[in-house]
Amino acid sequence: MAKSLKSPLAILSSAAMSMPALSASQPSETLVSVATSIYQEGDARSDAVAFGDQERFEVKTNQFYLSSPIGRNWSGTVSYDNEAMSGASPWGTIEGADGDYQLIMSGASIDDSRNGVDLSLTRHWRKQSIGVSVGYSGEHDYHARSVGITYERDFLKKNTSLGLSASYSTDDITPTDAQLFQRLDSGSKHSRSYYVSINQLLTPVAMINLGLGLTRRDGYLSDPYKLRDVRPGKRLERTFTAQYRHYFDWQSTTLAANYRYFWDSYAIDAHTGDAQLTFGTGSRVEWGPTLRLYGQSAADFYVPWDDYGLEDTIAQSSDHRLSSFGAVSLGLKARFKMGPAHIVARYQQYESKKHLGLRSKTQAHPGLIRFKVVSLGAEYRF
Amino acid sequence: MRLNAYRFTAMGTPCELKIVGSKRAANEIALRCQQEAQRFEARYSRFIATSIVSQINAAAGKIAVPVDEECAAILEYADICWSLSDGLFDLTSGVLRRVWHRHRSAVPTREEVEACLALIGWQKVRRTQEGVLLTQPGMELDLGGVVKEYAADAIAQLIKDAGFDSAVVNLGGDIYCLGFSPEGVPWRIGIVNPLAEGPLAEAPLVNRGVATSGGYERYRVIEGKRYSHLLNPHTGFPVKSLMSVSVMAETVVAAGSIATIAMLKEEASGLAWLASSGSAYVAMTQQGDTIVGNPE
Numbered sequence: 223m224a225k226s227l228k229s230p231l232a233i234l235s236s237a238a239m240s241m242p243a244l245s246a247s248q249p250s251e252t253l254v255s256v257a258t259s260i261y262q263e264g265d266a267r268s269d270a271v272a273f274g275d276q277e278r279f280e281v282k283t284n285q286f287y288l289s290s291p292i293g294r295n296w297s298g299t300v301s302y303d304n305e306a307m308s309g310a311s312p313w314g315t316i317e318g319a320d321g322d323y324q325l326i327m328s329g330a331s332i333d334d335s336r337n338g339v340d341l342s343l344t345r346h347w348r349k350q351s352i353g354v355s356v357g358y359s360g361e362h363d364y365h366a367r368s369v370g371i372t373y374e375r376d377f378l379k380k381n382t383s384l385g386l387s388a389s390y391s392t393d394d395i396t397p398t399d400a401q402l403f404q405r406l407d408s409g410s411k412h413s414r415s416y417y418v419s420i421n422q423l424l425t426p427v428a429m430i431n432l433g434l435g436l437t438r439r440d441g442y443l444s445d446p447y448k449l450r451d452v453r454p455g456k457r458l459e460r461t462f463t464a465q466y467r468h469y470f471d472w473q474s475t476t477l478a479a480n481y482r483y484f485w486d487s488y489a490i491d492a493h494t495g496d497a498q499l500t501f502g503t504g505s506r507v508e509w510g511p512t513l514r515l516y517g518q519s520a521a522d523f524y525v526p527w528d529d530y531g532l533e534d535t536i537a538q539s540s541d542h543r544l545s546s547f548g549a550v551s552l553g554l555k556a557r558f559k560m561g562p563a564h565i566v567a568r569y570q571q572y573e574s575k576k577h578l579g580l581r582s583k584t585q586a587h588p589g590l591i592r593f594k595v596v597s598l599g600a601e602y603r604f
Numbered sequence: 605m606r607l608n609a610y611r612f613t614a615m616g617t618p619c620e621l622k623i624v625g626s627k628r629a630a631n632e633i634a635l636r637c638q639q640e641a642q643r644f645e646a647r648y649s650r651f652i653a654t655s656i657v658s659q660i661n662a663a664a665g666k667i668a669v670p671v672d673e674e675c676a677a678i679l680e681y682a683d684i685c686w687s688l689s690d691g692l693f694d695l696t697s698g699v700l701r702r703v704w705h706r707h708r709s710a711v712p713t714r715e716e717v718e719a720c721l722a723l724i725g726w727q728k729v730r731r732t733q734e735g736v737l738l739t740q741p742g743m744e745l746d747l748g749g750v751v752k753e754y755a756a757d758a759i760a761q762l763i764k765d766a767g768f769d770s771a772v773v774n775l776g777g778d779i780y781c782l783g784f785s786p787e788g789v790p791w792r793i794g795i796v797n798p799l800a801e802g803p804l805a806e807a808p809l810v811n812r813g814v815a816t817s818g819g820y821e822r823y824r825v826i827e828g829k830r831y832s833h834l835l836n837p838h839t840g841f842p843v844k845s846l847m848s849v850s851v852m853a854e855t856v857v858a859a860g861s862i863a864t865i866a867m868l869k870e871e872a873s874g875l876a877w878l879a880s881s882g883s884a885y886v887a888m889t890q891q892g893d894t895i896v897g898n899p900e
Contacts, residue, residue, distance in 0.1 A: 230865075234684065235853060235855055241681055
């Protein structure tokens with residue numbers, strides 16, 4: 223979505239950049255950004271917890287990002303992020319005395335950190351580019367490595383562009399206290415993803431992007447920290463995405479509206495719609511609200527409470543993320559520009575609800591979360 | 605590092621290059637820049653019979669003239685300017701010069717102006733695979749409002765591609781500043797004061813362009829009254845616009861079109877356009893007030 227829609231300046235600048243003398247699609251400036259954020263889940267209700275801690279997850283994240291042209295035809299990006307996680311997570315669910323489902327939580331002993339690094343290198347030609355990327359993410363019990371390739375091509379005077387990408391990742395997990403809790407010693411999974419998208423400038427102030435994605439995962443896909451969690455060892459995920467951008471003269475407003483449909487071999491259907499308004503686009507202060515709505519159906523092996531009577535080869539999971547639920551999140555974002563330096567502040571609050579889910583038959587999962595995210599970042603361009 | 609300066613004339617305007625680097629390398633690139641400016645003139649001037657613009661104009665109402673990628677891109681860019689300006693930025697509006705020329709001793713009559721207006725309209729320009737067709741005989745295309753600015757960007761890109769990182773390209777007031785000056789500070793470009801000696805303001809520029817549009821430079825006095833050379837393509841009459849506008853942007857061509865569109869609007873709406881454009885600008889009103897907006 224590089225050719226986003228903004229002020230007349232931005233529209234004309236991007237139009238100018240597609241003229242032959244200036245049309246190297248390589249980034250023309252170096253961008254450095256740092257950001258810090260806090261993600262805080264609301265505590266579980268006391269009546270929803272049968273055992274364990276009510277305090278849920280908190281994640282503190284620090285991010286660094288650098289993107290820069292390299293020579294005349296290349297560009298590269300480096301990103302690094304560090305997350306510190308603490309709190310308790312659901313181990314499972316049981317049926318309470320009054321027929322309600324209750325959570326069995328871990329003690330608030332989870333205290334982990336994750337470090338991730340991603341590198342990409344892109345070669346640009348006049349109308350096309352090819353990029354390769356590698357990534358690594360590691361926690362003390364989890365290591366993931368990925369490689370990817372992307373191809374982009376502009377058509378019809380850059381009014382249309384096609385994007386293709388493919389990636390492969392392999393994740394290894396070695397759960398802690400495996401012997402103590404009879405967890406799996408180690409497991410691994412492999413994912414292959416393919417994505418195709420088409421971007422079309424409709425008018426100078428409107429753009430649409432349509433995409434189709436396919437991901438195949440196989441290997442150990444269960445959650446080893448749950449008391450009983452057995453998921454099918456193969457998962458096929460499909461997504462359809464539509465993104466629309468429109469610039470309005472009124473208050474220099476940009477509307478970004480997105481829709482995503484997800485359906486997978488676990489029988490989960492999910493719809494996501496979100497909209498973001500940005501006022502004062504191109505001016506020194508840009509700000510605006512965001513609204514996001516989400517709804518999904520349950521996986522076909524979802525169980526409201528863990529059934530220890532079933533053989534441990536039969537698929538079942540009481541993970542709230544596999545239940546039928548929906549969510550609403552509201553946010554505010556502001557960007558303050560001081561020449562080449564920008565400060566970006568974001569706030570988001572999210573609440574998941576059972577009644578917003580699709581084809582819901584069971585009771586609300588007691589583990590459905592609400593959270594808040596506050597983030598602050600700085601960017602510098604030169 | 606040495607500052608090498610060059611002057612030449614192209615596109616009917618004095619041009620100046622300042623290139624920081626060794627004299628030999630700078631001489632070589634300056635020559636290429638001059639040739640490039642002359643190529644733009646030969647290709648897009650409506651006064652040169654062999655230019656693509658003259659060919660399109662000569663074929664008006666008859667046949668489509670094939671154009672190359674560069675010309676198509678310039679027309680595509682002009683199309684975006686036309687949409688953004690609600691039709692004020694119109695490359696076919698040059699025919700109004702037939703009735704608003706400088707030797708005119710009386711204000712044109714309504715009939716004269718309306719005869720011209722019938723030949724104006726970007727929507728009457730058909731751009732297809734076969735080429736560009738002005739659909740009515742007598743229509744005229746004038747790329748003057750885009751090509752000089754675009755040439756300044758293209759020449760700056762030539763200098764940059766040759767490995768220089770400090771230079772100023774000035775094509776008749778359409779200026780691009782590449783990198784920092786030899787002193788290591790931003791290049792400082794004076795913005796013309798239409799009412800007095802000395803600059804109105806100084807713009808510090810690094811990898812940016814500035815373009816100025818002003819009704820003060822070229823105007824006609826008819827029956828003792830001053831008329832701007834900027835003509836509204838909808839009414840066919842001169843615009844009571846700002847006195848002058850200078851716009852700073854990443855490219856000279858974007859700066860130039862934002863400034864031109866501002867000058868094609870009435871004073872108040874010109875100022876509103878500038879304020880919402882997202883670009884840094886310096887404008888002077890007819891009363892002589894200076895307004896600086898969106899400073900960087």
